[in-house]
Amino acid sequence: MRKFLIQCFKFGMLVATTLAAGEYLVRTYVDNPYKFKHEWMSRNAGDVEILVLGSSHTYYGINPALFDSKAFNLANVSQIFHYDYVLLTQYAGLYDSLKTVILPVSYFSFFDPEFEDSDTDWIYAVNYKIYMDVNEHSDFSKYNFELSRPAIYSGKLSSLLSGKGLSYDSLGMGTDYLSGSKQIGWEETGKQTAVRHTSAGHDAVEGHFRYARKIADFCRKRHLELVLVTTPAWHSYYENLDPIQAEMTDSLIGVLRDQYGLHYLDYMRDKRFTADDFYDADHLSSDVGARKFTDILIHDLSTLK
Amino acid sequence: MLFNSFEFLLFLPVVFLLYWKVFYRLRVQNLFVVAASYLFYGWWNWRFLLLIALTTVCSYASGLLLERFDGRDGLRKLVSISNIVLNLGVLCIYKYFDFFSASLSAMMAALGIGLDKVTLDLILPVGISFYTFQALSYTIDVYRGKIAPTHDVPAFFAYISFFPQLVAGPIERATNLLPQFLGPRRFDYGQAVEGMRQILWGLFKKMVVADNCAEVVNYVFDGYQSIDGGMLVWGGVFFAFQIYGDFSGYSDIAIGTARLFGIRLMRNFNFPYLSRDIAEFWRRWHISLNTWFIDYIYIPLGGSRRGTAIAIRNVLVIFLLSGLWHGADWTFVGWGAFNALLFIPLLIAGKNRTHSSGVVAAGRVTPTLLELLQIAVTFAFVTVGWIIFRSDTVSQAWGYIYRMFAEFEPVLPLMYKKALVSVAILMAVEWLQREREFGLQFPDKGLFRHKVVRWVVYYMVFLLILVWSHSPEDFIYFQF
Numbered sequence: 001m002r003k004f005l006i007q008c009f010k011f012g013m014l015v016a017t018t019l020a021a022g023e024y025l026v027r028t029y030v031d032n033p034y035k036f037k038h039e040w041m042s043r044n045a046g047d048v049e050i051l052v053l054g055s056s057h058t059y060y061g062i063n064p065a066l067f068d069s070k071a072f073n074l075a076n077v078s079q080i081f082h083y084d085y086v087l088l089t090q091y092a093g094l095y096d097s098l099k100t101v102i103l104p105v106s107y108f109s110f111f112d113p114e115f116e117d118s119d120t121d122w123i124y125a126v127n128y129k130i131y132m133d134v135n136e137h138s139d140f141s142k143y144n145f146e147l148s149r150p151a152i153y154s155g156k157l158s159s160l161l162s163g164k165g166l167s168y169d170s171l172g173m174g175t176d177y178l179s180g181s182k183q184i185g186w187e188e189t190g191k192q193t194a195v196r197h198t199s200a201g202h203d204a205v206e207g208h209f210r211y212a213r214k215i216a217d218f219c220r221k222r223h224l225e226l227v228l229v230t231t232p233a234w235h236s237y238y239e240n241l242d243p244i245q246a247e248m249t250d251s252l253i254g255v256l257r258d259q260y261g262l263h264y265l266d267y268m269r270d271k272r273f274t275a276d277d278f279y280d281a282d283h284l285s286s287d288v289g290a291r292k293f294t295d296i297l298i299h300d301l302s303t304l305k
Numbered sequence: 306m307l308f309n310s311f312e313f314l315l316f317l318p319v320v321f322l323l324y325w326k327v328f329y330r331l332r333v334q335n336l337f338v339v340a341a342s343y344l345f346y347g348w349w350n351w352r353f354l355l356l357i358a359l360t361t362v363c364s365y366a367s368g369l370l371l372e373r374f375d376g377r378d379g380l381r382k383l384v385s386i387s388n389i390v391l392n393l394g395v396l397c398i399y400k401y402f403d404f405f406s407a408s409l410s411a412m413m414a415a416l417g418i419g420l421d422k423v424t425l426d427l428i429l430p431v432g433i434s435f436y437t438f439q440a441l442s443y444t445i446d447v448y449r450g451k452i453a454p455t456h457d458v459p460a461f462f463a464y465i466s467f468f469p470q471l472v473a474g475p476i477e478r479a480t481n482l483l484p485q486f487l488g489p490r491r492f493d494y495g496q497a498v499e500g501m502r503q504i505l506w507g508l509f510k511k512m513v514v515a516d517n518c519a520e521v522v523n524y525v526f527d528g529y530q531s532i533d534g535g536m537l538v539w540g541g542v543f544f545a546f547q548i549y550g551d552f553s554g555y556s557d558i559a560i561g562t563a564r565l566f567g568i569r570l571m572r573n574f575n576f577p578y579l580s581r582d583i584a585e586f587w588r589r590w591h592i593s594l595n596t597w598f599i600d601y602i603y604i605p606l607g608g609s610r611r612g613t614a615i616a617i618r619n620v621l622v623i624f625l626l627s628g629l630w631h632g633a634d635w636t637f638v639g640w641g642a643f644n645a646l647l648f649i650p651l652l653i654a655g656k657n658r659t660h661s662s663g664v665v666a667a668g669r670v671t672p673t674l675l676e677l678l679q680i681a682v683t684f685a686f687v688t689v690g691w692i693i694f695r696s697d698t699v700s701q702a703w704g705y706i707y708r709m710f711a712e713f714e715p716v717l718p719l720m721y722k723k724a725l726v727s728v729a730i731l732m733a734v735e736w737l738q739r740e741r742e743f744g745l746q747f748p749d750k751g752l753f754r755h756k757v758v759r760w761v762v763y764y765m766v767f768l769l770i771l772v773w774s775h776s777p778e779d780f781i782y783f784q785f
Binding site for chain 1: 325492494497498501527528530531532723760763764767768771772773774775
């Protein structure tokens with residue numbers, strides 16, 4: 001037994017050393033949009049005039065390079081209002097030129113659970129803790145280790161060996177939802193995504209609405225224009241939304257507009273967007289669809305002024 | 306609790322140390338096994354522990370009653386049948402009620418008779434098919450006089466609930482496992498090391514092979530209507546390796562873990578994709594279930610001793626039951642029927658035992674062309690069966706297979722490099738190790754005598770798991 005335990009201990013040490021070395025390599029040498037955005041904003045936030053917040057809908061859907069003014073995409077996949085607010089205020093002391101904040105409001109924005117309350121989405125919070133200096137969790141919690149999410153850890157180690165290219169551009173926009181590799185079967189997956197985005201309960205609504213208001217309060221205090229945007233979707237997605245959740249979303253947007261005098265641009269059912277523009281049922285492709293959408297958005301923003 | 310989870314990584318060493326160092330007296334050790342096993346299972350849903358306890362108590366009591374009614378055949382038969390009805394009744398309510406209700410309603414509707422469908426919508430308790438069959442094995446063997454009923458309550462509870470094989474087998478026989486809980490266990494260094502190797506190999510099969518194949522499989526089966534036939538073929542092939550890596554990987558981890566506790570579980574897979582015909586495949590795939598069906602259904606029905614017609618009927622019965630055991634859906638029944646249709650011609654021709662012992666190309670490095678062809682054809686048939694198994698509906702299975710042939714164009718899925726390479730590694734290792742029990746069982750001679758070589762192999766496998774493991778998928782066989 002003693003011999004067995006010693007052998008296990010030795011191999012365990014080898015494993016532990018490898019895992020620790022992997023953690024270091026992943027943190028230090030694997031590029032990711034969170035690290036890039038934090039470094040970029042820390043250096044350049046003073047020059048930014050238009051800041052794009054939000055989830056994958058804007059991360060892949062709004063191209064900051066097309067704006068005449070200096071714009072930056074601070075959206076991240078699955079980013080919720082809580083982290084939109086944290087990131088917006090994180091660089092508050094640096095904003096010298098900021099005029100406009102674009103905040104997407106999607107069908108799920110008020111209903112998805114907070115990262116920390118979700119068995120699957122908690123892994124997103126790790127990115128903010130490790131790479132964006134967001135101190136919402138202790139240094140000794142699972143949120144401060146890549147190893148705590150083994151599949152992502154493995155994927156990053158693997159990408160380190162295979163030398164996978166960057167999946168975002170120099171202004172923070174996601175670039176890997178390409179029209180050439182778009183998803184298939186939207187009629188069915190649109191339905192499935194709509195169902196996945198529909199929450200059984202409404203427990204999270206109050207928390208999300210509180211953070212949406214905090215964002216609006218911050219913008220009002222700093223005299224920034226806050227524009228709410230809903231990005232285009234394919235018909236199989238919006239035709240299968242739960243009417244109660246969709247209605248609640250509309251009414252919460254209405255409350256924000258009334259209380260803060262915000263502009264709201266809703267493109268969800270916009271017929272100008274065709275199959276060529278989408279990557280899947282609820283995302284524009286980052287090369288074709290995002291260009292078209294950003295051009296339209298720039299035009300509509302100019303008419304608001 | 307999943308074998309490939311952080312919780313299990315903590316659970317296993319703690320239970321191991323307590324088992325050997327603190328609770329080493331036999332009775333206490335068995336009680337500890339039960340407590341640890343109930344914790345392992347209850348981690349998922351503690352409410353269903355009551356079902357396991359019910360199955361255990363009923364089977365234990367049946368054993369005692371069978372002993373008490375020794376010599377009174379009528380009463381013994383009544384006790385045995387009651388126990389079978391009760392155990393299968395629980396299984397049917399949880400697993401099959403909705404299926405039979407929906408099927409009856411559909412059949413009546415087809416006959417023009419309106420019948421409201423009644424469904425219970427119950428959650429299927431994980432592993433219920435496995436532990437129910439294991440419990441049945443005990444009472445049937447006691448009834449047949451193959452094993453004496455036990456009076457040792459902790460040992461019997463440990464036999465039914467032993468955590469490594471509780472939720473996905475191997476489905477143990479009372480004749481093999483129960484005596485191991487009735488007698489003292491001794492720690493054996495060699496067995497423990499073998500156990501660790503088997504666990505490592507099981508993790509590779511599950512986390513690298515199965516989970517990487519799952520990515521392709523999910524993509525292909527979800528969008529089969531718009532995917533070319535060549536890719537559909539690959540979808541079927543990758544599913545064959547997904548289900549093999551998933552299930553045999555689980556069995557390896559289970560058997561390896563049991564070895565750490567001084568328990569030998571039966572072998573569940575014997576390199577099935579190296580089979581030369583479908584009969585050999587079924588002797589090498591899910592051995593514990595197939596031998597269960599043979600011992601408790603096929604042979605009592607007359608096996609192959611009462612002529613060809615009865616033998617064909619019996620083969621059909623066990624394949625259809627095997628299909629239903631896997632799930633309450635017509636796709637599983639179709640999968641069972643398809644395999645029966647592949648098996649029956651061999652039975653009629655008297656060739657179903659041609660490859661009943663030994664391995665392909667024994668004593669040689671490479672197979673003959675004929676052997677290679679036999680392996681490839683068997684694998685192709687098995688894969689068509691897996692497509693039926695994996696499909697959501699019979700019409701999807703039909704559409705998939707039709708499109709696979711009608712729209713076929715050769716393609717190599719190079720974008721799924723990890724799946725391709727991991728399958729290649731698996732098959733290469735299995736070929737080299739086909740005369741051993743599992744992929745990482747080293748010979749006592751040659752290079753592997755040197756510890757450093759063995760450790761390099763362990764480390765390489767660990768690195769493969771670390772770098773190539775895919776987002777974890779649930780073990781497929783949990784749902785059965």
